[in-house]
Amino acid sequence: MGLSVLDLFKIGLGPSSSHTVGPMVAGNRFVAELVSRNLMEQVASVKVELFGSLAMTGKGHATDTAVMQGLSGEQPDQIDPDYAPELVATIRELQKIDLGGIKTIAFKEESDLLFCFGQSLPKHPNGMTLSVRDEAGIVIYQNNFYSVGGGFVLSEEETEKNDQPEEASSVKLPYPFENxxxxxxxxxxxxxxxxxxxxxxxxxxxxxxxxxxxxxxxxxxxxxxxxxxxxxxxxxxxxxxxxxxxxxxxxxxxxxxxxxxxxxxxxxxxxxxxxxxxxxxxxxxxxxxxxxxxxxxxxxxxxxxxxxxxxxxxxxxxxxxxxxxxxxxxxxxxxxxxxxxxxxxxxxxxxxxxxxxxxxxxxxxxxxxxxxxxxxxxxxxxxxxxxxxxxxxxxxxxxxxxxxxxxxxxxxxxxxxxxxxxxxxxxxxxxxxxxxxxxxxxxxxxxxxxxxxxxxxxxx
Missing domain, CATH: 1.10.4100 (2-methylcitrate dehydratase PrpD)
Incomplete structure (x- = not known):
């Protein structure tokens, strides 16, 4: 499927499309993956690891708060800018997060949201790993996401597909252009x-x-x-x-x-x-x-x-x-x-x-x-x-x-x-x-x- 005009113009919150909008989208997508895999009932804890530029400038770019908002089910184009800080303050005060509005679990920033300074994931400088564990502390699911600019987010699988020759789209555009x-x-x-x-x-x-x-x-x-x-x-x-x-x-x-x-x-x-x-x-x-x-x-x-x-x-x-x-x-x-x-x-x-x-x-x-x-x-x-x-x-x-x-x-x-x-x-x-x-x-x-x-x- 080709790029849309609406891919270039997205509505979201500041201060950064790659460090704020993208991570919020990634949090949303990760919760959706848990739901689609019927894993939500087993989830006891969640961990977010930020790499590369997301780690180095994540605090100044509100990456930490954006991830928490995304995991809570908020979306960049719909979240109320005045409500966003209140949501994060509540998570920090109670040390709990409501995953997608479905399940409330313990969440401590110092151990569950890590800035991995000086480390990078292989596919892009803006990389993050999200994982969940069960009551026994065993990882039951994890995925890497890459915020590749402009609010675009790719999963690990999608980046691998991106490295392959593009398949012919079933939609034949009247004016397909590459350059x-x-x-x-x-x-x-x-x-x-x-x-x-x-x-x-x-x-x-x-x-x-x-x-x-x-x-x-x-x-x-x-x-x-x-x-x-x-x-x-x-x-x-x-x-x-x-x-x-x-x-x-x-x-x-x-x-x-x-x-x-x-x-x-x-x-x-x-x-x-x-x-x-x-x-x-x-x-x-x-x-x-x-x-x-x-x-x-x-x-x-x-x-x-x-x-x-x-x-x-x-x-x-x-x-x-x-x-x-x-x-x-x-x-x-x-x-x-x-x-x-x-x-x-x-x-x-x-x-x-x-x-x-x-x-x-x-x-x-x-x-x-x-x-x-x-x-x-x-x-x-x-x-x-x-x-x-x-x-x-x-x-x-x-x-x-x-x-x-x-x-x-x-x-x-x-x-x-x-x-x-x-x-x-x-x-x-x-x-x-x-x-x-x-x-x-x-x-x-x-x-x-x-x-x-x-x-x-x-x-x-």
Whole structure:
């Protein structure tokens, strides 16, 4: 089955798609496996072991709380952000966990949820092992899960299948594409835009009864996140003492708008929108994984900028923007990675910038060739971007980095629109380069908080 637009845009809680959303999904899936194997009655205890980047930055990324929520049956797109901390507090206070709302067992974090620092599972840096024991202490079931970026989760069996040649799908998509060149060739033959081809595929994937309605809902969730971020004040949690800035930026921007004294208004609004989203992400608020949580502000910021200043097509423009962005994101998911633990922040901010640049070009009337050029520019100038969060928190440099990704996307779209679509370096080549660069990157720059700003900036 091919990737869906809805795979690139998931609704969940902050602060991280790979460290928060993914582990919550894994906890849910593990409980479902226990139920399907009729093992729940035998379960006396559960153990969670976190490896690689999930261990190194798990505390700052709320991986521990996300796993507990997932084991309790909560799902990323449905859990109330205000209830989530209460649930974890109750588990800690009672030292009990209610597995999937089915069976209550003892649960002590110090012995049942382990951060295995310096250890990794073989398939991916974001690995975790979940196991259950019976009253005699015998392991009756365990499985490994890998949070591979953007909220995608693979079990041990699924990773092994992933290593094998892909079987032919029973669903024949009208526009099957594996790379950017496929999109360009099919676009020339069909006369369709990238968005139109992506939406035609969506009609057969069976993931949505009304993809247009779902995309507009995604937009609404993005805008609601911006609105919350613009009104809330205070200091972000985690100990760094980072103050929220979106509220004051918004007030200043409104004053400048009234006075007419703002020659960089577009940039200011993009900065505001991106910062508002990622401050909400940092406190565990509801965000859209686009394509990750660490980069969740880029696409909403550019989309909100488009709505505020450029959109003449109403909802049609929104659908085109998000469908185009998703199609570009699929190219990275298929051929590289959207996991900072695997390829650094170029796989998050870089990919989001690329998606937003191509989408903005599309809704301004760009040809498929210009769209591909915009997406290429968006990534080319994020190559080598490291992931080195201070104290493992998705705050510094992550929040400001989203503003930079949004502004770069605007410029990439403008450069592409000023050309005819022909260019020396192509998107597929940049995607390949990004992946190779990420694999060559030292692990201390790949979401482990052991290099770069994470050790050179004082975390207190």
């Amino acid at each position: 950017g060149e496929d999109l360009l060739v099919m676009g020339r033959k069909s006369g369709l835009s990238i968005a139109e081809m992506a939406l035609a595929n969506e009609a057969l994937l069976g993931r949505s009864d009304d993809i247009r309605k779902d995309l507009l809902h995604i937009r609404d969730v993005m805008n609601a996140c911006i609105d919350r971020g613009c009104v809330r004040t205070g200091v972000l949690p985690g100990g760094l003492g980072v103050k929220r800035r979106a509220n004051s930026l918004h007030a200043d921007l409104l004053k400048k708008q009234k006075s007419g004294d703002n020659h960089l208004e577009a940039m200011d609004w993009v900065n505001l929108f991106a910062m508002a989203v990622n401050e909400e992400n940092a406190v565990g608020g509801r965000v859209v994984t686009a394509p990750t949580n660490g980069a969740a502000g880029v696409i909403p910021a550019v989309l909100a900028y488009f709505e505020k200043f450029l959109n003449k097509d109403g909802d049609d423009g929104i659908v085109t923007f998000l469908a185009t962005a998703a199609a570009i994101g699929m190219l990275y998911k298929k051929n590289a990675s959207i996991s900072a633990a695997e390829v650094g922040c170029q796989g998050e901010i870089g990919v989001a910038c690329s998606m937003a640049a191509g989408a903005l070009c599309a809704v301004q009337g760009g040809t498929n060739e210009q769209i591909e050029n915009a997406a290429e520019i968006g990534m080319e100038h994020n190559l080598g971007l490291t992931c080195d969060p201070i104290a493992g928190l998705v705050q510094v440099p992550c929040i400001e980095r989203n503003t930079m990704g949004g502004v770069k996307a605007l410029n990439a779209a403008r450069l592409a629109m000023n050309g005819d679509g022909s260019h020396r370096v192509h998107l597929d080549e940049v995607i390949q380069t990004m992946y190779q660069t990420g694999l060559d990157m030292h692990e201390k720059y790949r979401e482990t908080a052991t290099g770069g700003l994470a050790i050179n900036a004082v975390a207190c």
